[in-house]
Amino acid sequence: MIWGIEFLQEAEKDMKRLDHSVQIQVMKIIVVSARTDEQVYKEASKRRKEHNI
Incomplete structure (x- = not known):
């Protein structure tokens, strides 16, 4: 099984801090x-x- 990650632009910034x-x-x-x-x-x-999700 292949996994992928979808980032909102804001969340990508949050993620980099982890x-x-x-x-x-x-x-x-x-x-x-x-x-x-x-x-x-x-x-x-x-x-x-904002991102309709």
């Missing part, structure tokens, strides 16, 4: 951030709407 050991575990990316508050979920929702 340690490589974490990067290889991620497939479809909308937003990468700590879940310390609701901000990451708000950003993910915003990006999903």
Whole structure:
């Protein structure tokens, strides 16, 4: 089975900030951030709407 990764432009920037050991575990990316508050979920929702996904 062949796997691929689709990046939103914003998510690609988020991804580059992750340690490589974490990067290889991620497939479809909308937003990468700590879940310390609701901000990451708000950003993910915003990006999903902007990119119609």
